[in-house]
Amino acid sequence: MAFDDAQAVSDEALLVAFGNGDREAAQRLTARLAPRVLGFAVRSLGGDRAEAEDVTQEAMLRLWKIAPEWRQGEAKVTTWLFRVTANLCTDRLRKRRGVDLDSVPEPEDHAPAAVDGMIAADRVQALDRALGELPERQRQAVVLRHLEGMANPEIAEVMEISVEAVESLTARGKRTLARILSGRREGLGYGSQ
Amino acid sequence: MGRSDETDRNAVMLEDVFSAARDEAPVPSQALLGRIMADADDVTRARDAARAAPVRRRGAFAAIAAAIGGWPAVAGMATAAGAGVWIGVAQPPALSTLTGTMLTGTTAQYQLEEFAPGYAALVSFEEELAE
Structure with a gap:
């Protein structure tokens, strides 16, 4: 079976099926969850694709290992998986801080660029760089809320904090992002007014 | 603005x-x-x-050891048994005094060194001092 997706079956049911030896269930879970985990990891790690792939593989491996013990109704697979991913990213960032702080790319100068030449990819790149300037927890909250589309209560479970704390982190994160990106408004094709 | x-x-x-x-x-x-x-x-x-993987069966001796509290309990019992044999064979003086006189009904007064011969020199020294 190809890496397709059948939304009719819940993640939890698929994980229990894999725990009982159903390989196809693992394929469907991989197709469904790996892209989301990778996206979250890439942005949590400041755009480091190779490291994000390692984190994704490790998070999925932990999911496979816990499958036989999973009980439906106890937790959401996505919540558990994103929490594992967030912790793995935090570990990697801590190690990175210790060894190669200087290698973190500096944000580009606000060099003027032709508005017509700006495309969505440039905006995404600018967002990734701006996200890289946020404190880690603010970055995770903003990515989960605005890029993964999670609701605040689920983010609170993933990050193991209160809903109020999530609201505060995302609000502060967005204010900082707006401040950083507003300096590049013209360059990103939004005009000066 | x-x-x-x-x-x-x-x-x-x-x-x-x-x-x-x-x-x-x-x-x-x-x-x-x-x-x-x-x-x-x-x-x-x-x-x-x-x-x-086959479940490893436990031997009879291991089963007995487990029943009485595991290997630490077996080690304790072995030590006690060894001490018992040694006491029987060596018959330390303190013990032979106990079994040969006290428990056979004599009315004699017993001195410290009878039960602990190692203290005999100390007792003699104290007596000399007293004199």
Whole structure:
């Protein structure tokens, strides 16, 4: 079976099926969850694709290992998986801080660029760089809320904090992002007014 | 331009940038998907192997040891048995005094050194001092 997706079956049911030896269930879970985990990891790690792939593989491996013990109704697979991913990213960032702080790319100068030449990819790149300037927890909250589309209560479970704390982190994160990106408004094709 | 206008413009810009980022989410390579499935297969194989492995039967001696509290209890019993044999064979003076006189009904007064011959020199020294 190809890496397709059948939304009719819940993640939890698929994980229990894999725990009982159903390989196809693992394929469907991989197709469904790996892209989301990778996206979250890439942005949590400041755009480091190779490291994000390692984190994704490790998070999925932990999911496979816990499958036989999973009980439906106890937790959401996505919540558990994103929490594992967030912790793995935090570990990697801590190690990175210790060894190669200087290698973190500096944000580009606000060099003027032709508005017509700006495309969505440039905006995404600018967002990734701006996200890289946020404190880690603010970055995770903003990515989960605005890029993964999670609701605040689920983010609170993933990050193991209160809903109020999530609201505060995302609000502060967005204010900082707006401040950083507003300096590049013209360059990103939004005009000066 | 007022502060709220600026805030609104930034909110619109941010939502636009978030939307572009959602549309350009990273796509896992086939190599990564393959590695993830290979891990799933490894985990399944390891689990099946663990289920298929024969359960090791416990020997009779190990079963007895477990029944009386495990190997620490067996070690304690062995030490006690060894001490018993030694006492029987060596018959330390203090013990022979106890079994040969006290427990056979004599009415003699017993001195410290009879039970602990090692203290005999100390007792003699104290007596000399007293004199």
